[in-house]
Amino acid sequence: MYMLIWKQDILLILFALLLPFLYLRRRTAKGKLPPGPKPLPFIGNKLPRKKDWETYTEWGNKYGDIVYAHSYGKPIIILNSYKAAYDLMESRSSIYSDRPHLIVLMELMGFPGTVFQPYSNLWRKHRSLYHKQMNQVAVKNYQPTQMATALDFLKMLLENPKDYVRHIRSIAYGRDLTHRFDQYLDLSDQVSKDFFRAVRPGEFLVESFPILKHVPPWFPGSNFQRWAKKAHDRMQATWNIPFRDVKEQMAKGNVPPSFVANSLVELGRSDESDFEVGAVKSVAGGIFAAGTDTTTAALSWFFLTMALFPDCQVKAQEELDRVTGRNRIPQFSDRPFLPYIDGLVKEVFRWFPVAPSGLSHYTTEDNIYEGYLIPAHSIVLANAWKILHDPEVYPDPMSFKPERFLPDKDGNVPRDPAVSGVFGFGRRICAGRHLAEGSVWIMAASVLSLFNIRPATDSDGKPIDVRYAMEPLPGFFCHPQRFPCVITPRSQDVVQLLNQVQF
Template sequence: MADRAVARYRCGRTKHSVNMQPAIIFAIFLAYFLLLKWIKRSAKPALPLPPGPKGYPIIGNLLDIPSATPWRTFTEWSKVYGDVMYLKLSRKPAVILSSAKATFDLLEKRSDIYSDRPGSLILKLLSWDWNLGVMPYSQKWRAHRREFHQFFNQREVPRFQSIQLHECHAFLRRLVRSPDNLDQHIRHVLTAIILKITYDMDITDINDEYVHLAQEAVLGFSVSMIPGAFWVEHFPFLRFIPAWLPGFPFRKTVDYYRPIVETMRSKPFDKIQQDINEGKVKPSVTASLIERLQRKSGGVALSSTDDELARNVTGLAYAAAADTTSSATQTFMIAMALYPDVQRKAQEELDRVVGPNRLPEFEDHDDLVYIQAIILEAMRWMVVTPLGVTHCVTADDEYKGFFIPKGAAVIANIWAMLHDPDDYPEPMVFKPERYIKDGKLDPSVRDPLTLAFGFGRRICPGRYLAMGSLFITIASVLHTFNIEPTMSEDGKVFDPFSSVVSGVISSPEYVPCKVTPRSDKAKQLIQESSVLPSTLSG
């Protein structure tokens, strides 16, 4: 919890506060507004824009968007303005989609014009613009997507299962030794999995530098992507304001996170390149990718373009898998602590399918229907990416009689969709049974994964690896541990929605749970677990 608080302090985020002299602010914004009016010569559209809150002159709705959990505010607004809502964000208008139908109609069925990204000055300043997830829809994006998919598609990820098992069993042993460090253990295991797969690095220390790099770099990315979080995004000239002038938190954010992001992307990659040059490289995704690109170029050293591509693809795998899957695992832990009946039913299924003499394996997946339902509900209940990653429309469009202008940011309010009572009755309740009918997953219930991992051509390419890591971690923990809530000083049970880290990636600030082995037999299974990770090839 302290780490998160420190990170927020480093970001310098405040709630709609700008500590500049009012006269300077007014003069700058007025000049900027008049300049935009002068250069803007677009004709008024024949159709009306979607409805939305009125906003203020010049700055539009910037002051209306809260810095904490904006998805909840958007959800409330949608009850007034509808599931297609328009916000004025200075020079960047935004369309908020709050229903699955509207989102699929536009981002899936019209993906030819809704697959771009709006571009982000703050991400460029943070050195995060190499991220496949925020790249413009272009040939460069296609090349990156193709190489990422080559290693992490549905057919390829099963070859990583021995690594996932090995690291999961190490995670269980750490929980036995030091159960109080639950938050750190969760980050450790999921970072260790992706580092082993991507760079063949073994992470054994809970305070390892690479765990810290991934956590901090992704936190910087996450907080910078909140709509309206940094005014420099909407008034680019602010980046030229002298550094000594107070009231610009983006400067503190950039100064802190930029070197972390650059180190995270380059340091493990440089190590692999050095090992290759010294002839001692071991199989990994990075080594395989470098060798593939070298073969394509006739065996010579990587060109600057190929070097950049390889760094970007492997850096994204490292960063994204380490943080998003951690958030989902934290949510699972909290849900089990708060819903003991769910935990009991899951353990009964594990006892029946797996039995007392071994740990769960990937081959048990299809028989563990209730475990699958728990994972679906964890992805729905506390959404990892509540607003997804913003899309951008590349041509004027019309929907439901409304005009959607070219260049508008299009934001899918995934939190609203996954808490729609029409699809998920009692949406604030953690209820895996909602997905099960006659002992099988019920296809008539909307699958949360069709929303949680994004849409159209920008759907998350790492989703298969993430779901594999979630399954084996959740099944193994429930098979061997009991999870209980820790009480506050006043004896109250923790409210999971009262304290979350707001950003494009949302997660609990901390996990108020305690874990204890279910039995001596469970402890013995953990201590005797010895799955060795197989080597990667190809």
């Protein structure tokens, strides 16, 4: 009996192994696929596990703007130009707005967030919640909280400059939820790593052969099942703990504006079994897990660029001094008068995008583009790194030049990185981009108004070369390596100025 079952399992596995290649052969007969690297027999292309954007960029330089690869018969399209990404993900968004169904992420880990929801009514519900609370006008409601967070950050920076990273991650749930904030940060960091592993193409064989999801956790070779169970528990904690803390604070009447608080007040209920409350919870978990990571990554690159390019720091501070007079902290109302600071923030996002290889889109139909067949059910990636380092749009792209975003004599400026891949493309563009960009702007402006950032010095008094930090830490959202720097007040009036500010 057991032998018969075992033979049936083998036949099913063999069939599952052959099916993708039969499918690929049928698709190839419909049209010419884009060029790409030569695949290995049976396995397909060996996909990069580290710094995938560099491999995709090399493929783009060799094969062109549209590159085709496949892993165990699963089609993968890499877009290496803004034109290709816009033409497909924007102009053809109706068939490029789905996400691949990732078995490990969605089924085994039970990921409830918006970012990998299929293009469906539930996704539209999530998206409407985002838009209502985080559109370009609505995010102004968060500016007092962002300013207060910036003030807290400045005070902590004055007391302990080495711990700046952990003080900038309170936007999603509100700055007063500090009693378990270390736990929030630990969960967010770990879930970010889990997410990165789960969404990376080619990481898990079960994504190509779904039958493997039925293999029990005790079976040899099913380590992915045990890992997914632990990741599931961590992810559920990330969604549950902060959400319930906000509800607890709301019951006490002591919670500042936040996505969760605003949404629940508007709904007039907080029962988590309610569909709309559940949607708020799912969206908020995504904001906390992903939004805090993107903001801290961008600010970490800001600190590194200021240490690496002191001339840019000086220019930014000269502009700030002209506007604020060095007797107050900059505010959002100053933004129209600080074009260099605006350019500096844009250049931070462009110079090293926090998600350089982007998130996978998924095609729902066959379509022809530039004479090539883009098959249905293809994973499609926009290589933000190459797009944002296109020398025709951003000359000398590896140099850090905030002034590139100032109007030239004809009033022209290069394309804003916010719409060039930093926050994604099409209907899947990051709904929280206005909040994230505003958070980075007020933090950068506030820090530069009061502090100088310099590289640390060695025992001989020479500046330490911190260019090694440009090699990012592993993870979906790229952070620079930790580097030594010296952060000092620009004047003796900083303490008095910080004590005078109230929000």
